[in-house]
Amino acid sequence: MIYLSMKKTLKKLPESIKLVLFDLDDTLYDEADFVKSGLGAVAEYLAVSHGLDQSAAYKAMIKHFKKQGRGKIFNQTLSEFKINPTAVLIKKLVSLYRRHRPEIKVYQGVRPLLERLKSSGLKLALVTDTNWRVQARKLNALGIAKYFDRIIFTDKLNLKKPDLKIYRQIFKKFMVRPLEVLCVGDDPTCDFIGARTAGCQTIRIRQGRLMDLRLGPAREADYAVKSIKELSDFLRREKILCE
Template sequence: MKKVILFDLDDTLYDYATVHKKASEAIFKKFRKSVKISKKDFDEKFSASRNEIHRELSGTASGHNRVLYIQRLIEKTHGTVEPKVILDLYDAYWDTLLNKSKLNPGVIKTLKEIKKRGFKIGIVTDLTSHIQLRKIHSLGLTNYVDGLVSSEEAGREKPHPSPFLLLLNKLDAKPSEAIHVGDSPKKDVEGANSLGITSIHLDIGNSDKKIKANYKIKEISELLKIIEELSKN
């Protein structure tokens, strides 16, 4: 019997890619106010900084921490640490992203239905907890979410079993009692499959021929049919 449904957050419950673009523009706009720099030069320096942090912290939640990308950028442009500048740019990014983010169509309706049927809902996500908590709050998901585990809390990134198992433990469920929904074959589907969690791939154009989910959907609302089907077995 299935009793919990686990969701990925970014690009599964809301469209990250679009708002990320707007938030990145907000960083540049803020930066240009104090430093004369072309967009091209800024983009190059920013990606170099981000790539360094990714390399140095590969496989950890800190590797996605934007405050580190920005600190590295400022070290390149200012040659020192500038706390106020770094924090202002960081806030420009996240304030824009959180203001502009909208849940994907059908998410609230589907979560309501899931709750009505007695399922617990968890979110398992790769990033730092502070930012993911802000997203859950500002997207209006608080009343639907029973548990959260970030890769920062688990100490490992998906598809490692740790974040999935920690969340199942919080929700008092076994892997066989869980369904997982996510957009990334490599992180979400593979992570769920390796533990025997029923995997559902939200296909937003990122399929992987080698990694097969138990089910594939195009929209979150299709989840309800699958739940019905599974409850008959």
């Protein structure tokens, strides 16, 4: 457990937490698995449509992903295999990537944690940004939608974290005060600054691709843990989870 050095904001979690608000990507499952599974679907397509060696195409895409993230993977891979990266082909590959049936699993301990939170009488919500259809497919594949009282696809609302409107809508919907809401996420660019400004409690799980990202106190969470297990231990210690 790491208590961040933010003495002014460091406070004991109130036992009156009523709602836990989860982020999805890299908080409840490893987003890199989604990327790998999507690139696998694209490699399979390129093998059939352009006669590429499927495994070589996949390895090339993974290499470009590791080097510089998702931005130009398809352009670079096609160029590497001497295929003209036309706008039409890129669009097709992006669509395949987004629409594929993802092979992803929740992090170890997620299901028991969500079950324990529910049986402890807490309400659960999930807030996720970006293309809502893609996010819905991920949730389907993970099989965890049933645990949440509400799933908020910010994309459908033309919003994205850290917009305060998201949190205000949640307070209203669940009839809770900001301090009764605990937000759990992994991304210091957007998961905590809005939630904290809105008055919620925040916990960062340092896992996934942003685990080492440090953006300074203003964007950090009130608390940080390294895994779902540490999160569960923390919530038990703070008496948010019943024994």
